[in-house]
Amino acid sequence: MAKNVAAPTSSPVDEVTVALGERIRAMRHARRLTLVELASASELSHPFLSQLERGLTRPSMGSLERIARALGTSQVELLSVDRPATTGDEVDVVRADEGSSGAYAEGIARMLVSDPRSFHPMEFRAENVEFGDFFDHDEDEWMFVLDGTVEIDLDREGRPDVLAPGDSVFYAGGTRHRWRSADGRAYRLIIVKEHPARL
Known part of the structure; x- marks a missing residue:
């Protein structure tokens, strides 16, 4: 049975939530899945996933794990939201105490x-x-x-x-x-x- 795990709002929750929604949408498109197919695979509701992709709600860790598995990825990859590369930034140093x-x-x-x-x-x-x-x-x-x-x-x-x-x-x-x-x-x-x- 599909579940809703958070109540949607009418405006974006925050920048991180918006970026997470965009990342989920990009990965869903890369997998060539519709929202309905992702909802079925993750056992979450279609309306909830729609709100999530638009940054209008945030998922619980349990629902994020379901989405990650349905997309063939992991929570850490979903949460390490890509930031735009800076012009000419060909080097990316990540220190031992850094990294998502x-x-x-x-x-x-x-x-x-x-x-x-x-x-x-x-x-x-x-x-x-x-x-x-x-x-x-x-x-x-x-x-x-x-x-x-x-x-x-x-x-x-x-x-x-x-x-x-x-x-x-x-x-x-x-x-x-x-x-x-x-x-x-x-x-x-x-x-x-x-x-x-x-x-």
Whole structure:
């Protein structure tokens, strides 16, 4: 059953909410989904999503997670709203204490760029010992293990692959994937994903 999770207003809530709505709309268009299709996939109401895309309401974290999964992306990517690149800004330095961060799969990710780019590099940290749900999205993705040991399940016949520090894996868009700690300890990854709205 489709849900409304916030009461719409008649004017934009704030700049961040407007930018988030624009980002959701851009990603929905990149996925070639109608509002009705996104509403069905996210189990949220069509009117609510319409208000959200116009910046007239803000979502709860639960509804944002539903939207992210329906779009094949993550909360952190939706919340790291692109800001216009400055003229001639070919360098983007993100310090260790900077970068948008938020929920991603079973852990926390931090975006490692701030300006619009053709790919999304992220630092990912987690310690989950159980596989979560499979993710799949249209974008290619590459993962590099910095710390810990990770078991990655690419939904293929055979056993999942175990990756140690220094190992990496690439999988094409559309590949179902999920991962977990292989030894019960925390792990840290670098994930590089194509920009969802730029395919």
